[in-house]
Amino acid sequence: MRSQKKCPLLKEEYLLYCKNFPLKRTIYSENVVKGDEKCVGKNYRECSLYPKGSVLEDEKRTVCPFVGHTKLYFCTSLPLRKMNERDISPFCNTPNFELCPVYQKESSEGAKENLTSIHGFQFDETKDYLDGHLWLKKKNGVVRIGFDDFGQCILGKVRKVIVKEKGSRITENTWFAKFRTEEDELEVYAPINGVIECTNEVLNDMPFLLNVDPYRNGWIIEVKPEGQIHTYRAEEAKKLLINDIWKFGEILEKEAGITMADGGEFVKEIRYVLKERGICLIQGFLKVRGLKGA
Numbered sequence: 001m002r003s004q005k006k007c008p009l010l011k012e013e014y015l016l017y018c019k020n021f022p023l024k025r026t027i028y029s030e031n032v033v034k035g036d037e038k039c040v041g042k043n044y045r046e047c048s049l050y051p052k053g054s055v056l057e058d059e060k061r062t063v064c065p066f067v068g069h070t071k072l073y074f075c076t077s078l079p080l081r082k083m084n085e086r087d088i089s090p091f092c093n094t095p096n097f098e099l100c101p102v103y104q105k106e107s108s109e110g111a112k113e114n115l116t117s118i119h120g121f122q123f124d125e126t127k128d129y130l131d132g133h134l135w136l137k138k139k140n141g142v143v144r145i146g147f148d149d150f151g152q153c154i155l156g157k158v159r160k161v162i163v164k165e166k167g168s169r170i171t172e173n174t175w176f177a178k179f180r181t182e183e184d185e186l187e188v189y190a191p192i193n194g195v196i197e198c199t200n201e202v203l204n205d206m207p208f209l210l211n212v213d214p215y216r217n218g219w220i221i222e223v224k225p226e227g228q229i230h231t232y233r234a235e236e237a238k239k240l241l242i243n244d245i246w247k248f249g250e251i252l253e254k255e256a257g258i259t260m261a262d263g264g265e266f267v268k269e270i271r272y273v274l275k276e277r278g279i280c281l282i283q284g285f286l287k288v289r290g291l292k293g294a
Contacts, residue, residue, distance in 0.1 A: 005093075005094070005095055006092060006093045006094065006095075006097060007075075007091065007092045007093075007097030007100065007103055008097075009075045009076045009092075009097075009102070009103060010073055010074075010075060010088070010092045010093070010097075011073065011074055011075075011076055012071055012072070012073055013071075013072055013073075013074065015069065015070055015071075015072050016039070016067055016068070016069050017067075017068050017069070017070065018039065018049055018064075018066060018067065018068075019066040019067070019068045020049040020050070020051065020066050038064075039063070039064045039067050040062065040063055040064070040067075041062055042062055044062075044063070044064035045064075047064065049066070050064065050066065073088055073092070075092070075102060075212070091103070100206075102209075102212075102213055102216075102217055114126050115215065118238065118241060118242060118245070119242070119245050121148075121149045121150045121153065121241070121245065122148075122149040122214075122215065123148070123149065123234075123237075123238060123241060124148070124215045124234075125234045126234075127215070127234070128231040128232065128233060128234070128237075129148065129231060129232040129233075129234075129237035129240075130145070130191040130192070130229075130230075130231060130232070131191060131230075131287065132151070132188070132189070132191055132285075132286050132287035132288075133147060133148045133150050133151030133154075133241075133244070133285060133286055134146065134147055134148065134151065134191050135147070135148050135214075135215065136191075136229070136231055141224060142197050142198075142222050142223065142224055143192070143194075143222065143223050143225055143229070144219050144221075144222045145191065145192075145219065145220055145221055145222070145223065146210070146214055146215065146218055146219035146220050147210065147214050147218070147220070148214060148215075148241070149214055149215070150241060150244065150245065150285075151214070151285070151286055152210055152211050152214045152218070153211075154248065154282045154285060154286065155179060155181060155186070155282070155286065155288075156181035156182055156183050156184065157181055157182045157208075157211055158179050158180070158181055158207045158208065158210045158211055159180050159181060159182060159207060160179070160180035160207055161177065161178075161179055161180075161203040161204065161207045161210065161220070162177065162178040162179075162180075163176065163177045163178075163196075163199045163200075163203075163220060163221055164176050164177070164196055164199075164221075165196070165199070166196050166197065166198060166199060167195065167196060168195070168196045169194070169195050169196075170190040170192075170193065170194060170195075170196060170223065171190060171193050172189070172190055172191065172192065172193055173189050173190070173287075174189065174190055175187035175188060175189055175190070175289070176188065176189070176190040176196070176220075176221065177220055177221070179207075179210075184279055184290050185290070186279065186288045186289065186290055187288060187289045188286070188287060188288050189287040189288070189289070191287065192223060192225050192227075192229050193225065193226045193227050194223040194224050194225040194226045195223065195224045195226070196221055196222070196223055197222045197223060197224050198221065198222040199220070199221050199222075200217075200218075200219050200220055200221065202217065203218070203220070244285055247284075247285075248285065251281055
């Protein structure tokens with residue numbers, strides 16, 4: 001029997017976008033149907049993004065010539081996480097997909113995290129949260145820590161993870177992990193005091209899990225805490241997240257001319273747009289220190 005060539009969890013969808021937006025601004029089909037988008041219909045020339053007089057075209061045209069389309073991919077286990085072809089993990093499109101921890105977890109347990117969407121970012125209602133967009137899960141006197149979806153997004157695409165060894169003592173405001181991304185190399189400060197009980201060794205070979213599955217297989221360390229831990233319960237953390245999403249949206253508009261769109265959701269791949277100012281800007285949201293350019 002012939003084995004499958006790609007993961008059965010990998011699905012495709014086509015996406016419409018505006019070519020005149022600084023980044024690919026999504027055009028949602030439901031908004032087109034409701035008439036909230038001018039891209040389809042004779043009134044598309046009234047759109048503020050339409051360059052008046054720069055295009056010679058058929059006056060009978062009913063679709064804006066600046067509407068583009070692209071193919072995106074997503075894992076059915078993580079439906080909110082859209083990827084283009086170059087972002088697909090090495091496992092998804094090969095017979096080795098069975099080695100992917102996301103596939104293994106789905107096929108063995110069929111379990112799904114209690115995730116909701118907040119302006120396009122995943123949020124796990126079952127976890128507590130720390131400053132610096134880190135989540136925390138307590139079990140048997142040990143806490144597991146990882147980035148939330150907003151945190152991993154503005155951190156950037158992770159290419160290498162270096163974590164302090166098991167048994168190391170960590171204290172607040174000293175580094176516990178280093179991340180090499182496409183843009184930078186950064187140290188992340190420890191959010192609590194304690195001793196590292198375990199590190200996620202899977203990230204050594206598959207650092208991309210921190211981006212594509214931050215609440216499950218992309219966790220970073222487990223720590224035996226010392227002293228009190230200041231955490232935010234889900235409802236409070238959700239309010240802080242919404243505030244930071246809007247605050248970061250204002251930064252994007254000021255620094256790169258990118259505005260929040262479609263009810264507050266904006267394109268996530270924005271670190272490269274901010275260029276050298278990126279580290280300075282994300283320090284207002286993550287507890288990080290830049291080391292050097294990647």
